Amino acid sequence: MPRLCAICSLCASAEPTPGAMLALWLVHWGQKLLIWGAMGAFSVAGATLILNLLQMLTSYARKWQQMRPLPTIPGAFPLVGHSLMMKSNGREFFQQIIHYTKNYQHQPLLKLWLGTMPVVAIYKAENVEVILTSSKQIDKSYMYKFLEPWLGLGLLTSTGNKWRSRRKMLTPTFHFTILEDFLDVMNEQANILVHKLEKHVNQGAFNCFFYITLCALDIICETAMGKNIGAQSNDDSEYVRAVYRMSDSIHRRMKAPWLWLDFLFLMCKEGREHKRSLEVLHNFTNNVIAKRTSEMRRDEEHRSADKDSSSSKNKRRAFLDLLLNVTDDEGNTLSHEDVREEVDTFMFEGHDTTAAAINWSLYLLGSYPEVQKQVDSELEEVFGKSDRPATLEDLKKLKYLECVIKESLRLFPSVPLFARNLNEDCEVGGYKIVKGSQVIIIPYALHRDPRYFPNPEEFQPKRFFPENLQGRHPYAYVPFSAGPRNCIGQKFAIMEEKSILSCILRHFWVESNQKREELGLAGELILRPTNGIWIKLKRRNANES
Numbered sequence: 001m002p003r004l005c006a007i008c009s010l011c012a013s014a015e016p017t018p019g020a021m022l023a024l025w026l027v028h029w030g031q032k033l034l035i036w037g038a039m040g041a042f043s044v045a046g047a048t049l050i051l052n053l054l055q056m057l058t059s060y061a062r063k064w065q066q067m068r069p070l071p072t073i074p075g076a077f078p079l080v081g082h083s084l085m086m087k088s089n090g091r092e093f094f095q096q097i098i099h100y101t102k103n104y105q106h107q108p109l110l111k112l113w114l115g116t117m118p119v120v121a122i123y124k125a126e127n128v129e130v131i132l133t134s135s136k137q138i139d140k141s142y143m144y145k146f147l148e149p150w151l152g153l154g155l156l157t158s159t160g161n162k163w164r165s166r167r168k169m170l171t172p173t174f175h176f177t178i179l180e181d182f183l184d185v186m187n188e189q190a191n192i193l194v195h196k197l198e199k200h201v202n203q204g205a206f207n208c209f210f211y212i213t214l215c216a217l218d219i220i221c222e223t224a225m226g227k228n229i230g231a232q233s234n235d236d237s238e239y240v241r242a243v244y245r246m247s248d249s250i251h252r253r254m255k256a257p258w259l260w261l262d263f264l265f266l267m268c269k270e271g272r273e274h275k276r277s278l279e280v281l282h283n284f285t286n287n288v289i290a291k292r293t294s295e296m297r298r299d300e301e302h303r304s305a306d307k308d309s310s311s312s313k314n315k316r317r318a319f320l321d322l323l324l325n326v327t328d329d330e331g332n333t334l335s336h337e338d339v340r341e342e343v344d345t346f347m348f349e350g351h352d353t354t355a356a357a358i359n360w361s362l363y364l365l366g367s368y369p370e371v372q373k374q375v376d377s378e379l380e381e382v383f384g385k386s387d388r389p390a391t392l393e394d395l396k397k398l399k400y401l402e403c404v405i406k407e408s409l410r411l412f413p414s415v416p417l418f419a420r421n422l423n424e425d426c427e428v429g430g431y432k433i434v435k436g437s438q439v440i441i442i443p444y445a446l447h448r449d450p451r452y453f454p455n456p457e458e459f460q461p462k463r464f465f466p467e468n469l470q471g472r473h474p475y476a477y478v479p480f481s482a483g484p485r486n487c488i489g490q491k492f493a494i495m496e497e498k499s500i501l502s503c504i505l506r507h508f509w510v511e512s513n514q515k516r517e518e519l520g521l522a523g524e525l526i527l528r529p530t531n532g533i534w535i536k537l538k539r540r541n542a543n544e545s
Contacts, residue, residue, distance in 0.1 A: 060116045066434045067118050070111040073100055081113025088255055091530050094416065094523030097121070101445040108429025115257065117142070118437045119419075120428070123445035125452065125473035127429045131420055131439055132475060132483035138163065141419030141438050146253050146260075149278055150246055151348060154341035155488065163485075165328055170342065170488060173322040179492055180392050181317050182223040186496050187389035189218045190503035192232050197508065200537050205513035207532035209359050210235075212500070216355035217243065219496060224346045225288045226318030242280035247352065249274045251524045285340050285347075292320055293336075319346055346489070352526045353414040354493050358500055359533045360412035361405055363519075364459050365505070366512030366535050371461060372505070375401050376540070379506050387506060395498045403461035405497050409479035411459060413443040416523035418481065443478055444523065452476040511536040 060079070076082050087093040101123050104110045110121045122128055131137050139159045151157055155166055172178075193215040200206050214231040217240065221229045231240050249270060253259045265271040323339045334342070365372040378400045383390075419440045426433050433439065448456035452472050453463060462468060480487035487493070504510075513534040520530035 063118055063434055070431050071107040072111040076113050081115055083115055090522040090524045091520055120433050120437055121440045121442055123442045125476040128441055129475040130428050136423050137420050138485050139421045139423055141421050143254050146250050151345045152341035154345035156345045169326050169328055174488055179495055185222045186219055186499040189215050190500045194503055194507050201539055205534040205536050208535050209533045212358050213355040216351040220347055220351040224319045224343055226320055227288050238280055239284050242277040246277045285343055289339055354496050356414040356526050357409055357497050361408040361501055362510055363512050363533050364408050366510040368459050390499050390502055398498055401498055403464040406464045407461040410447040412527055413479045414526055416444040416527040417442045507540055509538040509540050
């Protein structure tokens with residue numbers, strides 16, 4: 001039988017002693033104090049909550065008043081703004097935004113409210129310049145925080161001094177002399193892609209989007225980590241599936257405000273799947289980093305023992321190798337976590353965007369045979385009948401193909417919109433945009449400004465001939481962003497796009513099977529065709545006359 005506590009035994013005695021009475025009195029008032037304390041804690045918590053709510057409402061009312069002069073979409077309601085009228089579907093949301101920019105193209109900018117958050121869309125070159133050239137307005141939008149579980153605070157998501165320091169450290173790693181080391185990987189994977197496409201020659205139309213994406217994923221994995229994952233041969237690998245599950249999860253979370261709070265997100269099925277994918281991705285990268293660090297340490301020991309010996313003498317250099325050796329101004333190297341952040345960032349930014357650009361280029365070339373013939377002539381001039389791997393010098397000579405890529409990125413920018421969080425009040429187009437606002441830059445609309453691109457919907461690579469660039473506003477075309485936070489990997493991207501496209505087009509003639517209105521554009525993190533890119537292939541030599 002359980003032993004009674006001291007007070008219980010006192011209470012059970014027939015005649016309580018003075019000591020027992022004192023104990024009972026202490027218990028009685030102790031209980032009251034506990035109740036009052038709990039009530040006080042709830043009162044403090046309630047008061048804090050009410051105070052925070054009042055501060056939020058006051059800030060919201062002040063911003064609403066300050067932002068009233070800006071051109072706005074009608075139909076906003078207090079507190080929810082335009083949220084109720086915005087489409088949740090990625091395709092419909094993007095079409096809605098583009099519809100608004102067309103209707104308000106006579107205005108320098110456009111304001112809408114997402115809940116209590118003011119969002120300003122800009123799509124005029126002179127206004128884009130104000131934001132992108134600023135050394136202060138470099139913080140990415142609130143939405144980028146959903147990338148942080150995967151990418152940490154790498155170059156894409158970091159801000160302030162960390163971003164400045166990291167950018168300075170990493171810029172030399174994207175020099176052309178270093179990028180040349182990656183070309184062998186690009187050529188090898190492009191040839192694997194061509195082999196995979198052979199089965200579609202002289203057959204019906206097929207969706208090429210996934211083929212190109214897997215090729216780009218193989219390239220980015222091997223150039224980033226020195227790891228050949230064989231995505232083109234095995235698209236069902238755990239890592240490949242995790243990459244696509246994670247990307248889809250991030251897209252869906254961005255469109256669902258009820259999933260923005262971490263604790264709610266992790267409670268639902270979506271959040272649990274996100275966590276599992278994250279473990280796969282981080283474990284993979286961590287293992288690759290640990291293995292390569294060990295190899296480099298062992299190689300260093302071998303070099304010390306035998307100057308003529310190195311187990312990695314013929315090993316290809318990867319972005320990871322550069323990260324493990326890079327130092328800041330004070331000689332500090334990157335930590336394991338820092339390295340993982342940048343490798344994962346390079347992975348995330350480097351495969352989807354490039355794959356989209358290549359797909360759009362193929363679609364447009366297949367829709368404009370006269371342009372494809374000019375590319376064909378250039379390839380003949382540079383390579384002749386040879387199917388040898390492209391060299392860096394070859395790629396430099398493919399000037400018309402580069403114009404094709406640039407014009408494709410004008411019509412279908414891989415990143416159709418991106419956002420900044422304003423660190424301070426800013427004047428744009430004669431209007432004051434208050435601190436804390438989200439500014440969305442929309443390259444898809446910007447690139448269709450008839451002031452700089454007459455007949456903007458037409459595919460005209462000659463727009464990027466040197467003589468046609470004169471007088472064009474430098475911020476009228478920003479497929480890789482611009483200013484201090486422009487894309488650090490744009491040279492890598494163009495090199496990869498030229499190498500893959502030149503390899504495909506040296507073997508095949510492309511015919512597109514869709515009208516533009518059949519593509520189903522969805523602008524999320526990447527501009528995607530929801531209906532795929534459907535093309536037909538013929539043997540290239542069969543089209544020579």
